Amino acid sequence: MFLHMLNRKEKEGFLDLAFSVSAYDGEFTVEEKGMIEQYRKETGLDSSEHRINEKAEIENILKVFDDSEKTVKNAIFIEILGLVLCDQNFAEKEKVIIGKVMEKLQIPEKQLEPTMQWINDLNKVYQRANELINM
Numbered sequence: 001m002f003l004h005m006l007n008r009k010e011k012e013g014f015l016d017l018a019f020s021v022s023a024y025d026g027e028f029t030v031e032e033k034g035m036i037e038q039y040r041k042e043t044g045l046d047s048s049e050h051r052i053n054e055k056a057e058i059e060n061i062l063k064v065f066d067d068s069e070k071t072v073k074n075a076i077f078i079e080i081l082g083l084v085l086c087d088q089n090f091a092e093k094e095k096v097i098i099g100k101v102m103e104k105l106q107i108p109e110k111q112l113e114p115t116m117q118w119i120n121d122l123n124k125v126y127q128r129a130n131e132l133i134n135m
Contacts, residue, residue: 001082002075003042006068011043012050013064014076019052020061021080021101025093031086039079058097062104073105081112082119090116 006014018039022032040046053061065073080101084094102112 001042002079003039005072005075006043009064010068010072010076011045013061014079015039015043015045015050016053016056017058017061017076017080017101018083019054020056020058021094021097022083023054024058024097025091027091029087032083035083035086058100059104062101065105070106073107074111077101077105077107077111078115078119081115082122085116085119085123088123 003011003014015036018036022028022036036052043050065076068076081098084090084098098112101107102109
């Protein structure tokens with residue numbers, strides 16, 4: 001949704017981060033795979049333009065964003081949190097990794113709850129839209 005704000009280097013880093021975060025808990029769900037594909041489309045980076053580094057350490061990936069604007073860091077946080085919540089399950093390992101992402105991106109703890117609520121509300125809107133489409 002907000003990936004248009006990122007430059008090429010940030011988009012590549014984001015795709016690596018999204019994959020690493022989604023695989024962090026040992027479960028790479030259908031929903032998460034679908035989100036990664038959506039991210040590829042949104043960034044305009046298909047597999048021929050950027051091969052996701054599946055072995056990259058999250059801490060190293062996050063260094064890509066050290067000099068990014070605050071708005072870009074917020075956008076990355078929203079997108080990554082949305083990815084984690086897309087399967088309606090916020091597992092303990094996911095909480096740990098989100099904490100690492102927040103720390104590295106300098107996202108204040110107070111931003112977590114309202115962002116989660118917004119994402120959950122948005123997911124309900126999408127669910128309702130799908131219901132209406134499929135009537």
